[in-house]
Amino acid sequence: MNKVTIKDVAKEAGVSISTVSNALNGTGSLSEETKQMVLDVANRLNYIPNINGRGLKTGSSKMIGFYTISVNGAYFYELVDSMYTECEKRGFGLNIMVTHDLNLIASHALSRRVDGVIIYQEAAEMKRVEEILRVNEVRTVFLDREIEDKYIGSVVFDSYQGGIDATNYLIENGHKRIGYINGTIGNYDCILRTKGYKDALAQHGLEYNPAWTIEGDFREAVAYKNMTEYLDNGGEIPDAFFACNDLSAIGVMRALKEHGYSVPEDVSVIGIDDIEVAKYIEPGISTIKNQISGQGALAVSKVFDMMSGENGDIKRLPGRLVVRNSVKNINGTN
């Protein structure tokens, strides 16, 4: 390492390292002259401060950390973009760590490499880290689970309500026999959407028929494959399908089309998310918009609020119905 340190700058400038430090940080009371001279030398030597040395003393980094691993493609950019915008407003940077190493989260936060933490990890072993963050009063927002503590909060999409809304929209349009494309079993959002679907049916006195549920895992290819098998095996076609997410909706629509069914003429389909392709595909997919950028922005601002002393809480963001052409109104048709 031929790195130039504060010591080198001090020697070259003929002053003490305290003076260099003060000049660099605009602290202390230096003559304008000395300060400018030191700054010039630092610049000439291409001096770059070692942030580890600094961090050891100051304990703040003006950085928010986002720790993630399993982020669905299209979401990722929107999340990051909205978070960054929100951080920048406050003069903070955004540090995204893509890693499975949960210890890193605690380690970064406790070493004050980040002043606040946002987490999107579907890891079960999160408990220990959570406890450490809690004890150390690290301001933390979870995006993938609901927790509430003094300085820990959650900002999540209201998947239960999303399931209700999607199903209700089909019902309003006259559909009675409503099937379902499942997501990954055990997944938090999936569980809630499924519950919303069933509850909406029950509230309207409609039949929940397990035979009309097709398994999936949020991926287009899997939804396509399973729907193809379903049709090949002579599966019954209900009035409509509610797909756990848009990608699955796209998959089943492709399978239906290949088997000669027209959407929405023969069967309606609704999704959740409103991914970009939902509006480009033919027919455009009606869906419940998952407002990712709102989630990102809110998560960041909640972290800042907690840094100012506010308590943690759970925020459930409502989806918004986006009507396109994949659902047919069949009221009065039969």
Add this chain to the structure above:
Amino acid sequence: MNKVTIKDVAKEAGVSISTVSNALNGTGSLSEETKQMVLDVANRLNYIPNINGRGLKTGSSKMIGFYTISVNGAYFYELVDSMYTECEKRGFGLNIMVTHDLNLIASHALSRRVDGVIIYQEAAEMKRVEEILRVNEVRTVFLDREIEDKYIGSVVFDSYQGGIDATNYLIENGHKRIGYINGTIGNYDCILRTKGYKDALAQHGLEYNPAWTIEGDFREAVAYKNMTEYLDNGGEIPDAFFACNDLSAIGVMRALKEHGYSVPEDVSVIGIDDIEVAKYIEPGISTIKNQISGQGALAVSKVFDMMSGENGDIKRLPGRLVVRNSVKNINGTN
């Protein structure tokens, strides 16, 4: 800060801090007994090492840093995903910093918060940082410009060849009057694609007609707006358009359709990128695929190669023609 430090662990365990450090890192020669005892205490106290303290001494973090600001939506995830996979193979993590603060790059690298650096910043003031990275032998790969030095390299999409290939594909399909949708003026990729377009025309003795160039900036809405104006003003429709990127292709196709032109029956369109919607939209867009994930993976592996002593170089990744339905073969038609 009620943080527990190595000192607390030492006191609680009744040993010296050296012993704790050695136990934690598996260094030195401790009795299995002491080691286990210390580990237990550390665990019980929820001890998390301060990585600033460590970093100050060791000078390695097993992290690759990706510094970016202007990343186009769909790309971002693919880039990050491929980079992460490549890092993980080597037991490294990926640290993404979204920031305008170029000094942070140098500062992270010189403080060894990251062992290697990948940069995607379209900033002009990059020069000074570049110089610092060079002098300090920081292994660096640029994704948005071509540089070659001992430990600095580039991995870029071959935009010039992309422009040639797209134009040639139109020519092979019998098109002679070929228009162009421009990207952001001054943009590196845009300049090269434009040059490829013109050179391909020249090589085939075809006319380059500036009247057939429509301005743009890579965004769909802008391409749509400009093409709409072009058509409203009675602009001439050539045989085909080569759009600087897929989003622009989508924009012009929408404008053309609204004005009663059918793609590819009345006019052909080709893009560059192969974004996800290119295959979902109607008609599917023929395009030159920009292999983002290859770029991410190659960038990371080049950083590692340079860490093993290899020199920097410039890699230009070729695109790949993806044929869909937006280009009509009109050979022998006239």
Add this chain to the structure above:
DNA sequence: CTGAAAGCGCTTACAG
């Protein structure tokens, strides 16, 4: 207005 000194939390020869 400037500098000597202590200390942030860790690691690493080295002595015992």
Add this chain to the structure above:
DNA sequence: CTGAAAGCGCTTACAG
């Protein structure tokens, strides 16, 4: 096998 001590690069009272 274990511990005392120096030092990584910085900041921050405090003395002068």
